[in-house]
Amino acid sequence: MKHGLVLGLLTSVISGSIYATEGGTIGYPLGIDAIYSGVMFPKGLTGMLIYQNYSADKVTDSHGNTPSGINSFKINSNALSARFDYTWPEAKILGADVGSRATFAFPDVDVKNEVNYVGDVGGSSKGMTDSTITPMMLGWHGKNLQQVAGMDITIPVGKYNKNDAVNVGSGYMTFAPYYAFTWFDRSWDFSGKLVYVINQKNMHTDYKSGNGFTLETSLGYHVNPKFTAGITGYAFKQVTDDKQDGVVYEDGYRGQVMGLGPYISYRFDAGPALIIRAYKEFKAENHSEGESVFAGLMYHFK
Numbered sequence: 001m002k003h004g005l006v007l008g009l010l011t012s013v014i015s016g017s018i019y020a021t022e023g024g025t026i027g028y029p030l031g032i033d034a035i036y037s038g039v040m041f042p043k044g045l046t047g048m049l050i051y052q053n054y055s056a057d058k059v060t061d062s063h064g065n066t067p068s069g070i071n072s073f074k075i076n077s078n079a080l081s082a083r084f085d086y087t088w089p090e091a092k093i094l095g096a097d098v099g100s101r102a103t104f105a106f107p108d109v110d111v112k113n114e115v116n117y118v119g120d121v122g123g124s125s126k127g128m129t130d131s132t133i134t135p136m137m138l139g140w141h142g143k144n145l146q147q148v149a150g151m152d153i154t155i156p157v158g159k160y161n162k163n164d165a166v167n168v169g170s171g172y173m174t175f176a177p178y179y180a181f182t183w184f185d186r187s188w189d190f191s192g193k194l195v196y197v198i199n200q201k202n203m204h205t206d207y208k209s210g211n212g213f214t215l216e217t218s219l220g221y222h223v224n225p226k227f228t229a230g231i232t233g234y235a236f237k238q239v240t241d242d243k244q245d246g247v248v249y250e251d252g253y254r255g256q257v258m259g260l261g262p263y264i265s266y267r268f269d270a271g272p273a274l275i276i277r278a279y280k281e282f283k284a285e286n287h288s289e290g291e292s293v294f295a296g297l298m299y300h301f302k
Helices: 004-010
Strands: 044-059 070-093 096-115 123-126 131-141 145-155 174-184 188-199 212-222 227-238 256-267 273-285 288-301
Touching (some): 070 288, 212 256, 227 273
Antiparallel strands (some): 044 070, 070 096, 174 188, 227 256, 273 288
């Protein structure tokens, strides 16, 4: 059975891989692909190690307010994820390079939530969360414009128990087709990525989270050839209703949230690149509202 607003949000797992959740939020990692999202990596293998911290002390209802009955709420998550991109050396489709991707993440989540007449209905969970693969993505290279299109598939291999308030797994698959671009000139770059998130039914609970769009974007200024600083942001809007047992859940329980913050990137002489970004969330509905910090180290294996 669906846990309702409070426990539905408590199942949220904020990680470098996915938001594993029911109840108005999203099966996609908000903010992780906002920077250089339209760039296909060079031929061969590129690896990225990502650390993320997410914390929030606010949870919202359909009107953006704290639900009645909640005395206090706090979520804190630390996650480490590894992403591997491989651009196939000899492959070409429609004039584009062809690549594949796999992401594995390991979050540690702690939730405290005081509810009237019930007490603390939070909990904690850690371990491997659901894995995301991109069997094929296409990358086009222009003089100033880079473009990538593909579809991420999230596979529910993370630990999940429908009776637990907090899970690192979601219990359902997610399909996320996307298009991304990055435009460069000598001093500036601008990126955008549009994703449509299609959630499948959770067979453990007979609950189906609604589908939604995410938009991620960034604007960077190249201080010098190695160092870039800029702003980055994201927006998520659910466009179809949540359903349980085939029936619309409450008012549809549609989620939304936006995030905005600064970022820096630095490329070392030896080849690795470091990207650090931070987000402050706002305009949340049926979603937690907090802050996150990402630190990612990328390296291309020649």
